[in-house]
Amino acid sequence: MVSETKATNFPKPFFEFLSRITSNGVPALPNYLFEFELNRLVFTNFSTLKEMTDIRRKMIITCFILVRALLYTNILRVYEVNPSYNSKPNVKTMLLTMGSIISVMIRDYLRLNMHMVPNNQVHLPVELKAKARGAYKAEDVPTFNIPKTKKGEDPEWIEGLFSKEMMPSVFEDQSQKPA
Numbered sequence: 001m002v003s004e005t006k007a008t009n010f011p012k013p014f015f016e017f018l019s020r021i022t023s024n025g026v027p028a029l030p031n032y033l034f035e036f037e038l039n040r041l042v043f044t045n046f047s048t049l050k051e052m053t054d055i056r057r058k059m060i061i062t063c064f065i066l067v068r069a070l071l072y073t074n075i076l077r078v079y080e081v082n083p084s085y086n087s088k089p090n091v092k093t094m095l096l097t098m099g100s101i102i103s104v105m106i107r108d109y110l111r112l113n114m115h116m117v118p119n120n121q122v123h124l125p126v127e128l129k130a131k132a133r134g135a136y137k138a139e140d141v142p143t144f145n146i147p148k149t150k151k152g153e154d155p156e157w158i159e160g161l162f163s164k165e166m167m168p169s170v171f172e173d174q175s176q177k178p179a
Helices: 012-021 054-076 083-087 089-113
Strands: none
Touching (some): 012 054
């Protein structure tokens, strides 16, 4: 499959879209980027993107492909495409867990490589400030009483996922523990 994946297999509008949302001099799409992304971008006095470095472009593309397309649409909502999963609650729990692990890994990587830009829109009048989309909702999954984001943290891009703290067996540092 990977060997057959070539740029010619993707429609030209796909690349044009990615280029548009990651270019200097264009406004951020209203209600499209997550607050996580907006907090890491730099804006001109006209509310267009500037200083779109390679890592900023990769952040937006990562959120588009991995979070929106793969994680939300193809993992967390697969039971909408295949209704036979609806009768199997363990499948939904497994997908929620997998989605949570993937989300934590992406967020940790991006936080490590993309720091917030403090007050990045403070110079803009309210009507020109880029508006973030709300979080997706991991709907129709078992209820686990998952806590909301704490004040001062990046808002979630998908509400209802397990946090890193809720999965210590996956994410705690095992290097200091005796064998």
